[in-house]
Amino acid sequence: MNPFAMLIAFTTILIKEVTRFTRIWQQTLVPPAISTLLYFVIFGSLIGDRIGQMDGFDYMDFLVPGLILMSVINASYQNVVSSFFGAKWGKSIEELLVSPTPNLIILLAYISGGVTRGILVGLIVTGISLIFTDLNVFSVWVLGSVVILTAVLFSLGGFVNAIFAKTFDDVAIVPTFVLLPLTYLGGVFYSIHLLSDFWQNISKANPILYMVNTFRYGFLGISDVSIGFSYLMICGFIAVFFVISLYLLSHSRGLRA
Amino acid sequence: MSYALKTTGLAKTYHNGVNALKGLDLSVQEGDFYALLGPNGAGKSTVIGILSSLVLKSSGRVEVFGVDIDSDFPKAKSFLGVVPQEFNFNIFETPLQIIRNQAGYYGIDRRTASERTEKYLRLLRIWDKRNDRAGHLSGGMKRRLMIARALVHEPRLLILDEPTAGVDIEIRRSMWEFLRNINSAGTTIILTTHYLEEAENLCRHIGIINHGELVENTSMRALLRQLNLETYVLDIENTLDTLPTEWADFARLVDTSTLEVDVRSGQHLNDIYDALSKASIRVRSMRNKANRLEQLFVGMVGKTPGDKP
Numbered sequence: 380m381n382p383f384a385m386l387i388a389f390t391t392i393l394i395k396e397v398t399r400f401t402r403i404w405q406q407t408l409v410p411p412a413i414s415t416l417l418y419f420v421i422f423g424s425l426i427g428d429r430i431g432q433m434d435g436f437d438y439m440d441f442l443v444p445g446l447i448l449m450s451v452i453n454a455s456y457q458n459v460v461s462s463f464f465g466a467k468w469g470k471s472i473e474e475l476l477v478s479p480t481p482n483l484i485i486l487l488a489y490i491s492g493g494v495t496r497g498i499l500v501g502l503i504v505t506g507i508s509l510i511f512t513d514l515n516v517f518s519v520w521v522l523g524s525v526v527i528l529t530a531v532l533f534s535l536g537g538f539v540n541a542i543f544a545k546t547f548d549d550v551a552i553v554p555t556f557v558l559l560p561l562t563y564l565g566g567v568f569y570s571i572h573l574l575s576d577f578w579q580n581i582s583k584a585n586p587i588l589y590m591v592n593t594f595r596y597g598f599l600g601i602s603d604v605s606i607g608f609s610y611l612m613i614c615g616f617i618a619v620f621f622v623i624s625l626y627l628l629s630h631s632r633g634l635r636a
Numbered sequence: 637m638s639y640a641l642k643t644t645g646l647a648k649t650y651h652n653g654v655n656a657l658k659g660l661d662l663s664v665q666e667g668d669f670y671a672l673l674g675p676n677g678a679g680k681s682t683v684i685g686i687l688s689s690l691v692l693k694s695s696g697r698v699e700v701f702g703v704d705i706d707s708d709f710p711k712a713k714s715f716l717g718v719v720p721q722e723f724n725f726n727i728f729e730t731p732l733q734i735i736r737n738q739a740g741y742y743g744i745d746r747r748t749a750s751e752r753t754e755k756y757l758r759l760l761r762i763w764d765k766r767n768d769r770a771g772h773l774s775g776g777m778k779r780r781l782m783i784a785r786a787l788v789h790e791p792r793l794l795i796l797d798e799p800t801a802g803v804d805i806e807i808r809r810s811m812w813e814f815l816r817n818i819n820s821a822g823t824t825i826i827l828t829t830h831y832l833e834e835a836e837n838l839c840r841h842i843g844i845i846n847h848g849e850l851v852e853n854t855s856m857r858a859l860l861r862q863l864n865l866e867t868y869v870l871d872i873e874n875t876l877d878t879l880p881t882e883w884a885d886f887a888r889l890v891d892t893s894t895l896e897v898d899v900r901s902g903q904h905l906n907d908i909y910d911a912l913s914k915a916s917i918r919v920r921s922m923r924n925k926a927n928r929l930e931q932l933f934v935g936m937v938g939k940t941p942g943d944k945p
Contacts, residue, residue: 380710380714380743381743383743384742384743384744385743387740387743387744387745387746388740388741388742388743390740391736391737391740391741392740392741395733395737466726469724469726469727470722470723470724471724471725471726473688473690473720473724474724474725474734474737474738474741474785475741476688476689476690477688477689477690477713477716477718478713478738478741478742479709479710479711479713479714479741479742479743480710480741480742480743481710630692632651634690635689635690635691635692
């Protein structure tokens with residue numbers, strides 16, 4: 380396949396992905412908006428006023444970056460896992476596998492679909508947050524890079540999950556039992572300085588903590604962890620998941636006998 | 637001689653230990669209409685799976701128009717169009733979306749994709765349903781949709797795995813006509829089917845697989861020449877309760893006005909008619925009883941194509 384043909388294949392898959400999640404916007408774009416709105420109302424306005432300040436900022440200002448990134452993580456992961464597993468389950472993934480489209484293009488296009496939905500949901504949640512607080516941006520470059528890298532990483536995570544999944548239950552297990560606890564314990568709602576040294580060290584084993592803190596740094600200019608190390612870790616995870624995904628696309632028994 | 641497909645020592649052992657293919661040597665000439673037959677579990681779908689990359693071969697070599705799939709599988713794939721046995725499109729998409737997307741996966745630009753989509757949807761008579769959800773189409777339309785999808789990149793080799801399964805006779809015959817036309821236009825076709833009448837009508841060469849091995853690979857004409865017996869069904873005007881005892885080795889009564897007669901190799905139908913005339917039996921109509929290919933097939937593999945292994 381020549382580069383132009385690859386570009387056509389890439390855009391075809393990406394357009395298909397975007398068409399899919401915008402067609403079912405009631406399931407893909409509205410729920411994160413509603414749940415985040417509730418988080419802002421309950422944790423930000425009602426409880427947040429009683430909490431006071433967190434790391435020198437109003438609790439609402441502290442909360443906003445974490446909630447935005449949490450939405451991005453969930454949206455990018457859910458997009459790829461549900462779309463790719465759905466195609467696998469309905470066998471329509473064979474349309475792609477029998478074609479000359481290289482595995483690299485298939486993977487990049489699915490990731491791009493996940494990133495697109497993640498960023499769109501992130502923008503929606505950011506818009507809702509403006510109802511409750513004024514957002515100050517400390518570094519637009521950090522914000523942009525972290526949100527994209529995080530969306531890429533969790534799109535890859537969704538991709539691996541989709542390849543291994545055999546039933547729709549398998550698709551729900553990781554978000555419920557892995558993603559949700561890691562996100563809630565990843566510093567979205569609190570600073571890890573509130574924890575004892577022991578639990579701080581345990582928390583530092585949670586990769587989502589680094590993403591949330593780096594994203595928060597982009598807004599507030601504060602972080603519980605080293606920004607440089609965060610980037611290194613996110614990129615490291617992306618590299619590992621990327622290689623795994625490419626290998627599985629070629630060799631997984633879930634796709635090819 | 638140039639080959640559309642050539643496999644050498646193609647073997648596949650699945651993880652559960654099943655030896656689906658045991659060193660298959662198969663060659664299909666360019667431009668041929670080739671029937672690949674075999675009972676269920678014989679290995680036909682494994683061959684197609686390997687060609688379409690959905691099954692990873694254990695060993696052996698596969699060449700599509702001279703391109704080794706181990707050295708350049710994407711190029712080999714670009715020559716292939718595959719119509720699988722099971723429906724494998726997104727039921728929530730429309731025929732237009734399905735065909736256009738498939739064109740995109742082959743790197744065909746949007747304009748050409750739109751032109752070809754219309755061309756093949758019209759040819760296969762599903763243009764009127766182009767904006768309906770694919771899941772709402774009838775079984776015959778779904779089959780034709782998969783053929784249109786396999787043709788949108790205009791492959792040189794079209795592989796059809798049971799394309800007319802569950803399709804009524806009228807649509808089946810129109811599909812035969814369509815396939816004959818695209819074969820005449822130069823597309824090589826490999827067909828697997830359980831309808832041996834279909835293979836006999838359409839195909840020039842035939843390969844029979846049994847237990848992962850090729851037990852026959854010849855021209856349809858040469859294969860049918862091997863038949864040494866054909867059975868005809870005669871509708872007669874008379875009413876018969878018994879047949880002359882000397883007819884016992886070549887004729888049977890189906891009912892009081894229907895006879896079955898066997899004509900052996902070297903024997904002539906005139907001999908049968910002479911015997912019937914002497915017995916004052918008048919024949920109203922005559923037809924071939926069994927599919928000739930089916931007789932040969934059963935003789936080779938010991939079962940009919942739809943039987944379980």
